[in-house]
Amino acid sequence: MDSTGIDRAVAIDHLTKRYGDLTAVDDVNIAVAPGEVYGLLGPNGSGKSTTIRVLLGYLAPTAGTVAVLGDDARLPSTRARIGYLPGDLRLPMRLTGQRILGFTVATLRAAGRDVPDTEVSDLAARLELDLTRRFTTLSKGNRQKIGILRALLGSPDVLVLDEPTSGLDPLVQDLVLDLVRARAEAGAAVLFSSHILSEVESIADRVGVLNRGRLVTEGSVAELVASAPQQLVITLTTPVTTESLLSVPGVDSIQIEDRDVHLAVTGSAAEVFTRLAPYGIERVKSAGNELDEVFHRSVTPAWQEGAP
Amino acid sequence: MNGLTLRFMIAERRRSLLGWTTGTVVLVLLMAAVYPSIRDTGDELDAYLESFPEGFMEAFGLAGASISSPEGYLTSQLYSNVYPIVLLIMGIGAAAWTIAGAERDGTLEATLAAPVRRRSVALERFLGVAVLTLIVTIISTLALAAISPALGLTTDLPWWGIWAAGLTMWAMVMLYTGVAFAVGAATGRSGWAIAAASVAAVIGFLGQVLAALADPLEWMRVVSPWYWFLEPNPLVNAPTWLSLAMPLGITAVLVGVGVWAFDRRDLAV
Numbered sequence: 001m002d003s004t005g006i007d008r009a010v011a012i013d014h015l016t017k018r019y020g021d022l023t024a025v026d027d028v029n030i031a032v033a034p035g036e037v038y039g040l041l042g043p044n045g046s047g048k049s050t051t052i053r054v055l056l057g058y059l060a061p062t063a064g065t066v067a068v069l070g071d072d073a074r075l076p077s078t079r080a081r082i083g084y085l086p087g088d089l090r091l092p093m094r095l096t097g098q099r100i101l102g103f104t105v106a107t108l109r110a111a112g113r114d115v116p117d118t119e120v121s122d123l124a125a126r127l128e129l130d131l132t133r134r135f136t137t138l139s140k141g142n143r144q145k146i147g148i149l150r151a152l153l154g155s156p157d158v159l160v161l162d163e164p165t166s167g168l169d170p171l172v173q174d175l176v177l178d179l180v181r182a183r184a185e186a187g188a189a190v191l192f193s194s195h196i197l198s199e200v201e202s203i204a205d206r207v208g209v210l211n212r213g214r215l216v217t218e219g220s221v222a223e224l225v226a227s228a229p230q231q232l233v234i235t236l237t238t239p240v241t242t243e244s245l246l247s248v249p250g251v252d253s254i255q256i257e258d259r260d261v262h263l264a265v266t267g268s269a270a271e272v273f274t275r276l277a278p279y280g281i282e283r284v285k286s287a288g289n290e291l292d293e294v295f296h297r298s299v300t301p302a303w304q305e306g307a308p
Numbered sequence: 309m310n311g312l313t314l315r316f317m318i319a320e321r322r323r324s325l326l327g328w329t330t331g332t333v334v335l336v337l338l339m340a341a342v343y344p345s346i347r348d349t350g351d352e353l354d355a356y357l358e359s360f361p362e363g364f365m366e367a368f369g370l371a372g373a374s375i376s377s378p379e380g381y382l383t384s385q386l387y388s389n390v391y392p393i394v395l396l397i398m399g400i401g402a403a404a405w406t407i408a409g410a411e412r413d414g415t416l417e418a419t420l421a422a423p424v425r426r427r428s429v430a431l432e433r434f435l436g437v438a439v440l441t442l443i444v445t446i447i448s449t450l451a452l453a454a455i456s457p458a459l460g461l462t463t464d465l466p467w468w469g470i471w472a473a474g475l476t477m478w479a480m481v482m483l484y485t486g487v488a489f490a491v492g493a494a495t496g497r498s499g500w501a502i503a504a505a506s507v508a509a510v511i512g513f514l515g516q517v518l519a520a521l522a523d524p525l526e527w528m529r530v531v532s533p534w535y536w537f538l539e540p541n542p543l544v545n546a547p548t549w550l551s552l553a554m555p556l557g558i559t560a561v562l563v564g565v566g567v568w569a570f571d572r573r574d575l576a577v
Contacts, residue, residue, distance in 0.1 A: 058420070058575045080423035086577075090414030092320045100418060103316045107422035110310050150421070 009189030014064035026213040039204030080111035083156035089147040097131035113154040140167040228293040229264040237280030317436035350376025399485035404501035408492030417577040449474035473542040483555040486562035493566035
C-alpha cells in the first residue's frame with residue numbers, strides 16, 4: 001500500500017475488449033501493487049498492447065474495469081503520475097528531443113508535478129542522449145531512449161512500459177532496467193511487457209502470460225520458476241543407466257549420451273544428486289531458462305492446436 | 309486548456325507554415341503585379357466582358373465593378389478563386405492531419421501521453437490549425453496591402469478593404485476546415501476528412517456560380533459559404549453577420565461535434 005492508501009496501483013478487473021467478432025482481450029485480471037514490477041509476457045497478438053491501451057484510456061473496455069492509482073488514467077491528475085512508453089514509439093520527426101521533452105515537462109508542471117530543471121539533462125546524460133538533434137536523425141536505439149526518458153520524467157508513481165529495451169544495445173538495456181528497478185524501489189508500480197524472458201525474469205516480481213487474449217499463467221517469478229522443470233546436464237565419471245533414475249521423484253525425462261545425463265526435473269533436484277553421487281559428478285550445467293519453459297508451456301501457437 | 313498543446317502543434321507545423329506563407333505571398337504578389345496591365349487595357353477588356361451574360365459576370369465577381377477597377381480585379385481574380393482555394397488546400401490538409409493524420413502516423417501519442425484532457429488536445433489542435441491559417445492570411449494580406457499603393461490597387465477602396473476581405477475569406481476557409489476537422493476527429497481517417505471538406509467546398513463554389521447563371525438555382529446561394537463571403541463585397545463593405553458570424557458559428561458547431569466524438573471513440577495510437 002502506498003502513502004495514499006492504494007494497494008493496487010494498477011487494477012484491471014475482468015477486462016474484455018472485442019473488435020466485432022474478434023476478442024482481443026478476454027476476461028483479464030491483473031493487479032500491480034506500489035513498488036512491484038509486473039512482467040506481462042505473451043506472443044505477438046496475444047493482447048498485451050491492447051490491455052495496456054485500455055488501461056491508459058486510448059481504448060474503451062467492452063466489459064470490465066480498469067483503474068490506475070484508483071482513478072481513470074485519462075484524468076490529467078492521474079496521467080501526470082503515469083510514465084508510459086508505447087511499444088511502437090513515434091514522435092514528431094522534425095522536432096528535437098529537447099522540444100519533445102520540453103512539452104512533457106511543461107504539461108507535467110501544469111498538472112502539478114514537480115519536475116526539477118535538471119531532470120531532463122541528468123537523465124539524458126545517463127542515457128548518453130543528444131537532445132539537440134531532431135528525432136528523425138536519431139537511430140532506433142536513441143529514439144527509444146527519448147521515449148524511456150519521457151516515461152521517467154516527473155518521477156511517476158506508475159510506469160507502463162511496452163517492450164522498453166527494444167532496439168537498445170545490451171549495455172543500455174542494463175541501464176534502462178536499473179532505472180526501472182530504481183523507480184520500483186522508490187515505490188512505483190511497474191507494468192512491463194516484453195518478449196525477452198530473461199529480462200523479465202531479472203526484473204519482475206510477478207509475471208503474467210497472455211495467450212490469445214487470456215491470462216493463462218500468473219504468479220511470482222519464484223513460483224513459476226519452481227513449477228517449471230529444470231533442464232540439467234550432469235556429466236559423470238562413470239556411465240549410468242536410465243533405469244537407475246526412473247524412480248526418482250520429479251524427474252520428467254531422462255536422456256543419456258555417453259557420460260552426460262540430460263534431465264528435466266520438477267521441484268528439488270536433491271534426490272537426483274544423491275542417486276548420482278556414487279557415479280562421480282564431474283560437472284553440472286543448467287541447460288534451459290525456467291521462465292522460458294513456463295512461457296512455452298503456457299502458450300500454444302494456433303497452428304499447433306488440434307495437432308495430434 | 310493552457311495553450312501548451314497548441315504551441316506544440318504549431319511547432320510541429322513550423323516548416324509547413326513557412327512553405328505555405330511563402331507560396332501564398334508569392335501568389336498574391338504575382339496576381340497583384342498583373343493588375344497594371346489589366347487596368348491599362350481596361351476599356352477593351354470591359355467591352356469584351358460586357359458581351360457575356362450578366363449571370364456569368366456575377367458568378368465571377370464582376371457584377372458591380374469593372375475588371376479594370378481594383379475592386380473588380382481583386383474580387384474576380386483573387387478573392388473569388390485562387391486566394392481562398394490556396395488557403396482551403398492548406399487549411400483542409402492541416403485539419404485532416406491534426407487529429408486523424410497524426411493518429412495514423414502515431415505522432416498524436418506524443419501529445420496524448422501527456423497529462424492533458426483528450427478534448428483539450430482536440431480543441432487546441434484545431435485552434436492551432438486556425439492560427440496557422442490566420443498567420444498565412446495575415447502575412448499574405450500584409451504583402452498585398454504593402455504593394456497595392458504602388459500598383460494602384462488602393463484607388464477607390466477603403467484602407468481596410470483588403471483586411472476585411474482577408475478576414476471574411478479566412479472565416480469561410482475555417483468553415484471547410486471545420487468540416488475536415490470534424491470528420492477526421494470523429495473517424496480517425498484523414499482521407500475521409502479531406503474528401504468530405506473538399507466535396508463541401510466544391511459544392512459551395514458551384515452553388516455560388518450556378519445560382520448566378522440560372523434563376524431556378526438561386527436557392528443554392530443561400531446555402532453557399534462562398535456567397536456569404538463574396539456577396540457583401542468585402543473590399544468595400546464592412547463584414548456582415550453572414551460573411552463573418554455565420555461561417556465562424558458553423559465552424560464552432562463542427563469543432564464541437566469533432567471534439568465530442570474524439571473524446572468518446574477508441575484511438576489508434
